[in-house]
Amino acid sequence: xxxxxxxxxxxxxxxxKPAYYSYDEELYCGTFPExxxxxxxPGTGPKECSNCAFYGSWNGVFLGYCANCAAYExxxxxxxxxxxxxxxxxxxxxxxxxxxxxxxxxxxLPDDVGDKDFMDxxxxxxxxxxxxxxxxxxxxxxEDDPGEVGWSLxxxxxxxxxxxxxxxY
Numbered sequence: 001x002x003x004x005x006x007x008x009x010x011x012x013x014x015x016x017k018p019a020y021y022s023y024d025e026e027l028y029c030g031t032f033p034e035x036x037x038x039x040x041x042p043g044t045g046p047k048e049c050s051n052c053a054f055y056g057s058w059n060g061v062f063l064g065y066c067a068n069c070a071a072y073e074x075x076x077x078x079x080x081x082x083x084x085x086x087x088x089x090x091x092x093x094x095x096x097x098x099x100x101x102x103x104x105x106x107x108x109l110p111d112d113v114g115d116k117d118f119m120d121x122x123x124x125x126x127x128x129x130x131x132x133x134x135x136x137x138x139x140x141x142x143e144d145d146p147g148e149v150g151w152s153l154x155x156x157x158x159x160x161x162x163x164x165x166x167x168x169y
Contacts, residue, residue, distance in 0.1 A: 006022075006023070006024050006025050007023070007024060008023070009021050009022075009023050009034060009037075010022045010023075011030065012030075013030075014112065015112075017030065017112060018030025018031065019061075019112060019113065020060075020061040020113070021034075023037045023038070024037070024047070025047075026045075026046045026047055026062060027060060027061040027062060028046075028061055028062045029058070029061050029062065029063050029104075029105070029108075029113050030113075031104045031105060031108060032062065032063065032064070032104060033104060036078060041069075041073045041074065043069075043073070044065060044069040044073050044074075045062070045065070045069075046062040049065075049066060049069055051066035051067075051068060051069070052065050052066045052069055054066075054085070055067070055081075055082040055083060055084055055085065056081075056082045057085065058085060058086045058110060058113050059110075059111075059113050061113060063082065063086070063100065063105065063113065064078070064079050064081065064082055064088075064100045064105075065078055065079065065081050065082070066081050066082055066083075067080070067081035067082060067083050067089040067091075067094075068081065069081060070082075070089065070094075070097075071089075071093075071094060076094060076096075076097030076098075077097075079097065079098060079099065079100040079103070080094040080095075080097050080098075080099055080100070081094070086110060088100060088101060
């Protein structure tokens with residue numbers, strides 16, 4: 001019986017292309033360099049840095065390092081880093097470093113990365129944008145809303161005291 005070795009690269013394919021691989025109990029984009037997955041600096045990568053795990057992931061797999069780790073631990077040698085799910089750092093100071101989208105992620109479509117059964121990153125981003133829009137709308141309260149109806153408790157009723165046969169209701 002074969003034993004599972006977490007230090008072994010196990011690839012998962014979709015349409016003949018590597019969608020992702022597992023290594024050391026983490027999932028990586030199928031084109032993420034294997035030598036990087038084997039050699040994260042201490043405190044970096046999806047296992048040891050929560051920013052890398054969140055910002056550097058797409059559809060449940062690790063794409064690249066967060067902006068902080070990319071800049072301060074790897075000095076741009078492993079890309080510019082990610083500032084949000086699927087969004088690479090576009091800061092002027094990082095522009096001279098290679099982009100992940102020009103190197104190991106070139107010609108890769110977002111839907112070809114990872115597995116939407118793990119997490120659908122595009123849907124998550126749309127939900128976050130919708131929630132941010134709703135929150136912004138809730139914060140913008142108009143001073144006087146012409147459609148607002150005011151209520152008062154007047155048990156006396158509405159009308160005139162004229163007893164000549166005509167009451168204006």
